[in-house]
């Protein structure tokens with residue numbers, strides 16, 4: 001609203017010119033999202049408790065998790081709802097990257113909502129089948145990828161950290177690559193979301209990094225100074241990143257240990273998909289492997305554990321994903337969480353530093 005309704009009034013009221021600036025709308029989006037998510041979060045938790053819509057906890061997990069049964073989940077409704085609410089005020093909806101990012105986020109939000117609804121509200125513990133989830137995720141990602149390339153929003157070239165210019169032109173294979181990045185990110189965040197605040201921490205640091213990269217990539221002079229690919233109108237994604245950070249901080253107010261609410265698949269799948277498509281739009285998919293390093297390690301730990309068990313009948317970790325391994329080694333849950341946050345902050349800062357190392 002600020003951009004579309006108030007900025008045009010700057011002809012008569014010069015002060016309204018400020019609504020044009022991405023930096024101003026970024027700050028406002030962060031403020032709105034933080035305040036709105038803290039208020040809505042409390043209302044949501046009270047509602048879910050009254051309805052007794054709580055988490056079902058599997059018996060085969062760490063014993064320390066059994067006491068978590070009944071914790072309200074699907075808190076992702078508050079996170080994503082807050083992001084869209086903040087974007088209503090602060091977004092520039094003429095930006096195709098913004099529309100595509102919100103579209104992918106919404107599609108994964110609906111997928112996660114249906115999955116959680118079946119598991120939590122209908123007590124059907126399986127939810128949507130793994131195949132069905134993957135089909136929905138890939139269909140969304142491939143459609144978004146095809147549209148972005150067909151419309152010339154992004155090119156099909158691959159860029160790497162520390163290297164000036166593209167390393168490869170993937171042609172239409174890039175659409176498949178986009179699918180792997182977006183679906184991989186969504187599922188990696190989903191796997192990471194297994195301890196109080198463990199996922200939302202790296203989501204906040206990743207959104208911050210990608211938001212800064214988007215601002216730089218959308219600014220011709222900065223992009224050429226840093227030798228990063230210029231993508232028109234991409235700077236507007238920093239407003240979404242600020243909304244994610246604000247909604248994430250507000251969610252963490254309740255999800256911090258001991259959690260009063262979990263985000264559910266409705267939150268993890270959609271936020272992971274959002275980070276993935278923003279990494280694609282900012283041409284920083286490989287850099288995102290560093291930024292989202294915690295998500296990568298969590299997913300890799302599962303792949304290695306399953307492969308090892310299937311081939312050698314032996315486990316590499318006490319339990320996968322790797323956060324459970326540290327829990328079973330005797331690390332208290334808060335210590336695992338905060339140490340993973342510290343690593344995420346370091347990875348985010350390092351990724352930003354690499355922009356200058358080309």
Ligand code: 57M
Nearest residue numbers: 060061065073190193194195196197262263264265319320
């Ligand atoms: C997503 N979900 C949490 C909560 C959250 C293939 C296999 C690795 C799959 C994996 C799995 O089931 N992943 C599903 C992780 C669950 O959290 C819910 O799910 C949402 C996220 N999608 O928002 O609603 C549990 O995590 C805990 N939790 C918190 N605080 C939070 O803020 O404590 C979540 C958020 C919650 C709560 O206890 O119930 C989850 O862990 O299921 N499977 C696993 O991760 C299992 N690992 C496993 O089986 N490893 C095997 C093989 C397959 C690799 C092995 O090591 O040999 C572990 N998870 C569970 N039980 N629940 C261990 C067994």
